[in-house]
Amino acid sequence: MKTIHDVAKELGVSASTVSRAISGKGRIGKTTRDRILRYIEESGYYPNAVAQSLAQAKTNNIAVILPKVHTLADIPFFHTCIYAIEEVAQANDYDILVVVTQGRDTRPLERLILNRKVDGMILTSTFENDCFVPLLKENQIPFVTIGAVPDEDVVQIDNDNAGACAELTGVLLSKKIKHIAYLGGNMEQMVNKNRYQGFCEAYRQCGRELEEDIIYKVLDSKVMIEKALDELLEKKADCILCQDDFICNEVVHMLADKQVRIPEDIKIASCHYSRILENYPVMITSLKFDIEELAGTACSVLFDMIDGKEVPGKTVLDYEIILKESTK
Amino acid sequence: MKTIHDVAKELGVSASTVSRAISGKGRIGKTTRDRILRYIEESGYYPNAVAQSLAQAKTNNIAVILPKVHTLADIPFFHTCIYAIEEVAQANDYDILVVVTQGRDTRPLERLILNRKVDGMILTSTFENDCFVPLLKENQIPFVTIGAVPDEDVVQIDNDNAGACAELTGVLLSKKIKHIAYLGGNMEQMVNKNRYQGFCEAYRQCGRELEEDIIYKVLDSKVMIEKALDELLEKKADCILCQDDFICNEVVHMLADKQVRIPEDIKIASCHYSRILENYPVMITSLKFDIEELAGTACSVLFDMIDGKEVPGKTVLDYEIILKESTK
């Protein structure tokens, strides 16, 4: 492989002149610069990224931190995050390094921090009591989160989950619906917590009392979902608001098994639209977020941070409410 | 950040001694080595990966090349690839760099090659006339493919798609099934080509003629699938073999719309089991491949290549035939 010295020698100039011609930094004569640039083009010289990284203490890599997920309902979100981030990164001459973390195991992240192979990181999942955030702060790693965190001085990009859920709930309440059951799980995840807050907020705004007996907040298995479902059907709920598509998916199938019709017997809405919802005979009312924009924005903001620019502490993105037959 | 020289100075030894203590390479006294190792442990020194990369011409990174996919049927496969590769990489002290390519656009790959940020690559998708393979060969990049390629001297890890499809077809033929319709799309993808070959092979082995009029090989849109479906129903096919889950998914929904019952009116089988198949009222007969093993093996083999070890030209992994009610 050809080095900058080879080019310099072949052109009868010094290596630093070649370096300047490439980077555009520092003064350099127009003639020589053009000559060097042309020669580089022809000879196929390309700077060694690793050597650049060492000299400039900048890798042009960022890390995308993913949680370990396996359910069909969760996969598309992170898939879209990866693809959207990769696209923005590519456009900015960055590469992305993907790291998977499991639960509260911080070791993969610690290793990544020690290795210093990246200039910044994107957390694609956030928890109320997040163990990754303090680690990154301590080590002064530039990072952004996709999703909210309680910590105010963390740069976060989020959809307005609370607002969206409040509006959706409000719409449901404004219909002739009497009893909305809420089916949620894993309240440590910020997204879920915010959605539930929005749900409560809508009740407050309408001056209605929450019906605690048909609110389920810790459903983390199919068995629990089914139990909750049986109960709320018993209690004559006339609508089910599902916190995410995993729950929604289960509910739709269980209702089909039980011969309960949507929306004739009970209405259904989900707080997240993923493609999995396209697979039902009945279209589901849901909240739709632009994940590409979410992740792409997160990436752009991170690059600004790395460049030392001023960035907003929190970027809140919009949502859409998709009304379909499931709540007709 | 502390460097190896800092450690050396603080310990009153030379940098090279410290380096030897860490790497284990070269001779070093037991006493000094232990002393250095202990001190490193306490003081929290950690070698700079970028500097190591430069000195050793080894990045300890590999790239995972992904095609741009968006359908719910395709996403889980690549998701599992990423996660499985990341796990094996992590265990071998490697990091993975994810790059997305679109169609036959080789620029992302060219950029990656020029940058030399990785020691090797994994192609997660293969085509009959692949434009990435020759590029990597020319540039002498160590790489493996997940999926087959015609080029014999490419190291490839694949499931026995042809064999699996042949066996599945054989099973179907051995039942009282008379007319199997074949629904396929995008024959440039090696996996699809091999499945079709398996399908044909099964007919040959049974001494039966292919029924060309109910074989569809270029279905790349919902409209085309629906047209094919109408035709084959007209022609009294009694079973449909779907080349992948995207097609299977469409077929299942279209049949439901048309009030055609599975398996009473027509039987269905798919050449790929993904979680999307779990979402139907009727379970689908299908081929099941262990994607984690597939991708994990690909990664291990690549590491062996990078280490200069001898590796098998082609690794063929097994499959399972899952017989369900859809072909009862």
Next chain:
DNA sequence: TTGTACGCGTTATCAA
């Protein structure tokens, strides 16, 4: 405007 010399942090070669 250009060239020289040194630093980035590590490994490897060669003496001692």
Next chain:
DNA sequence: TTGATAACGCGTACAA
């Protein structure tokens, strides 16, 4: 067994 020194390839003050 250990230490000095030279790579690895590039960027950049500083000098010319």
